[in-house]
Amino acid sequence: MAVYTQVSAEALAAFLSRYECGELISAKGIAEGVENTNYLVDTTADRFILTLYEKRVAADDLPFFMALLEHLAAKGLNVPPAIKDRSGVAIQALEGRPACLIKFLSGVSVSHPTPTQAEAAGRAMAEMHAAVRDFTGMRDNSMGVASWRPLFERCGRSLDQIAPGLYDDLGHALDVVTAGWPDAGFDRIAIHADLFPDNVLMLGDTVSGLIDFYFASTDLRLYDLAIMHTAWSFDATGETYHAAIGDALIRGYESHFPLQPFERAAFDTLASGACIRFALSRAWDWLNTPADALVTRKDPLAYLRRLAHYNSSLVTHVQ
The missing domain is CATH 3.30.200.20 (Phosphorylase Kinase; domain 1)
Incomplete structure (x- = not known):
């Protein structure tokens, strides 16, 4: 917002x-x-x-x-x-x-979720996915995998104004992740595509609302969980991974959709793609947000550090 x-x-x-x-x-x-x-x-x-x-x-x-x-x-x-x-x-x-x-929905967005809250949020995402099984609307993901290369090219070498080496790291990560992007055999449904902690309202340990559906689109169901995992499981800087939170999210989600072996095998690739997507969109906003806008810019490097968690070989210049 x-x-x-x-x-x-x-x-x-x-x-x-x-x-x-x-x-x-x-x-x-x-x-x-x-x-x-x-x-x-x-x-x-x-x-x-x-x-x-x-x-x-x-x-x-x-x-x-x-x-x-x-x-x-x-x-x-x-x-x-x-x-x-x-x-x-x-x-x-x-x-x-x-x-x-x-x-208006009552509740607060938690900045430091507990494992219990994370499990409830993962379960809420699974309930949302179950509820859209019979939703017939379709929308291409405007920030999906096909959009990342064009956005990267629009940012260009200006990425190095944010951090030296950012252009090279994101370019290399794009090559690797998009070449291995999964598709066949994965469910495609309407997903939220942006279920960060600030888009989940809580009353205590109970989810009271899911908000901000303006990236919702038709895409891989598991990619939605991967996005959520990257958003919830780290501190704000992206430097510290909280395994208890990440495990709780997946545990809550599996209450409705147990992950199959092929889904577990693809999860790090999907999460790496989520990191690239948000690093790029944050970088674009960082470089292009009007100076007089009442808006809080978000650090793209926090997502590059998350990317290193899912695949350490993709980040070699920026730490």
Whole structure:
């Protein structure tokens, strides 16, 4: 989440008048994340999240995201579907951006999850995967394996401005991981593709919500777990691997989807791919985020260090 587009109180009040949601009391920009503009909105009736979709989220993809959230909510999962206005419309426009008013879910995102919380989160991902078995929507993964080389080339030698040798390390890792990327025999379903700790809401040791589905796409089911493993199992710098957390995530996931031997054999490759994907997108944002944006940039090197955990031979220049 972030704030790139400023919304005036007058414009927001007019926007809310389309809904049966009470009158505006307050709105506060949310700075975490890097993708969309988000506000926490309080009205006389309830609390909501207002999301304005910035350039990385294509307006044509929004119907897929909204259909997926509606599907999961109908299955009883704690996800935040978009709220429809009095005319039954969910996807609106505000300040020149596509926008949605989103159901607010209670809970907090934990920055230092316990093994018990990690196991609950892994189980929640498995429940989500089970719930989308009959979801018919399809969307190519815009940040999937086919996108990494073009993004790497757009970053180019500017990567070495972040750290000397980063260009060479990521280029070598790309060659190795994409050459060995698994496909045949692996389930392909709708995945979240970004289930970091800040996208899982907890109340104590219980998962109270899964949020931010704006990278959701049709891809390898196990890749979703690999992404989650890279995001949850390390400290913020990527230097320290917490085996108890990583093991708990997989244990929770296996409550619904026991890993087969061929899946275990491919897991480090999938996790290495996740590290490349997030190192590249973070590097792009690091190099291109507007100076005046209210947004917290994230360190791409933290994902290069994670990559070294899954395959130490891929990182030879940057530590």
